[in-house]
Amino acid sequence: MKLSKDFYKKLDKTLKENMVNKENISIIQKIDWNKEADRCLKSLKSFFDQLDFDQFKDDEVGVVDIRWNEYGGDIEIDFMPDNDFDTAFDQGCIMNSSAIDNDEFFIEYFDCMGEESHKKVDDDYFNLIYIFYLMFHEIIPVLIKDSCFKDLPRKTPYYISFAFSHDDKEPGILFPDNKDETNKKEMLRKKILETFKAYSDKKYFNLKLEPVSKVMFLGSSEGGFDFCSLVSKENGDEIFNTCDDFNLSSFFEDGLSESAEENFDRASEILSEIIKESSKTEEFQSIPKDGAIEFELKLLGVKQKVLCCINPDGTVVS
Numbered sequence: 001m002k003l004s005k006d007f008y009k010k011l012d013k014t015l016k017e018n019m020v021n022k023e024n025i026s027i028i029q030k031i032d033w034n035k036e037a038d039r040c041l042k043s044l045k046s047f048f049d050q051l052d053f054d055q056f057k058d059d060e061v062g063v064v065d066i067r068w069n070e071y072g073g074d075i076e077i078d079f080m081p082d083n084d085f086d087t088a089f090d091q092g093c094i095m096n097s098s099a100i101d102n103d104e105f106f107i108e109y110f111d112c113m114g115e116e117s118h119k120k121v122d123d124d125y126f127n128l129i130y131i132f133y134l135m136f137h138e139i140i141p142v143l144i145k146d147s148c149f150k151d152l153p154r155k156t157p158y159y160i161s162f163a164f165s166h167d168d169k170e171p172g173i174l175f176p177d178n179k180d181e182t183n184k185k186e187m188l189r190k191k192i193l194e195t196f197k198a199y200s201d202k203k204y205f206n207l208k209l210e211p212v213s214k215v216m217f218l219g220s221s222e223g224g225f226d227f228c229s230l231v232s233k234e235n236g237d238e239i240f241n242t243c244d245d246f247n248l249s250s251f252f253e254d255g256l257s258e259s260a261e262e263n264f265d266r267a268s269e270i271l272s273e274i275i276k277e278s279s280k281t282e283e284f285q286s287i288p289k290d291g292a293i294e295f296e297l298k299l300l301g302v303k304q305k306v307l308c309c310i311n312p313d314g315t316v317v318s
Contacts, residue, residue: 073114075100
């Protein structure tokens with residue numbers, strides 16, 4: 001398969017900003033990542049083709065967890081029955097099995113077996129896993145359209161995640177059910193409510209909480225369509241930063257447009273709708289405020305826009 005320009009842009013950024021060993025950088029620059037994506041996709045299809053779906057008849061899958069095993073360098077898959085992503089990993093899995101053998105990859109490029117890879121790649125090992133994580137963002141949309149995956153008994157909604165280690169307790173979500181826009185909006189709504197809740201939770205702050213005047217979703221036009229939220233007071237000073245990704249790229253069924261402005265306008269529609277729907281919630285009401293809160297979307301170097309203003313009682317300022 002052919003990986004996107006976005007993948008290679010993020011790969012290049014990782015090599016320049018995060019990796020420390022020049023030899024590792026040189027090796028990774030020579031890797032044919034399109035070939036590796038093909039290899040991983042083929043292994044995943046084979047894994048699901050051979051999977052006995054009868055073991056899921058009593059409890060459908062809520063989370064398909066793709067998990068890097070640092071002890072062997074292979075990639076495992078866990079199946080969780082719970083589809084509440086926040087608690088799914090507390091319940092234990094239905095089954096766990098190795099799905100992708102990376103021995104040939106490590107032999108070809110790093111002259112070692114998978115079980116020796118952690119020591120060989122050393123300080124850059126996490127960055128190498130991160131590159132696979134980026135790659136899986138593009139593999140998964142292809143996989144879920146294949147018949148081998150479609151037959152998997154799944155709950156609605158279900159999630160596909162990626163964990164950076166065998167014992168990783170907080171895997172990243174690779175994919176919500178891409179056919180269900182309602183589900184994707186619900187995930188985004190949940191993250192926005194978590195932002196409200198995190199700021200109003202006094203255990204995070206020793207000082208008195210300051211009234212909020214603005215919540216800004218700030219992003220860059222380079223690589224993906226991710227935003228973090230910044231909470232500020234009336235004078236514009238930042239008082240809270242979630243440092244969290246609100247990734248809106250999954251709302252673009254045909255991929256991101258070449259026009260950053262078109263993407264921005266679509267993101268504005270999505271966020272405006274979700275913020276207005278969330279304004280009557282307990283999480284919004286818990287935020288300290290002296291007046292209406294302004295919600296703004298800003299894409300650096302492209303555009304910024306006030307999405308809406310919400311009164312303290314949750315009504316939208318007309």
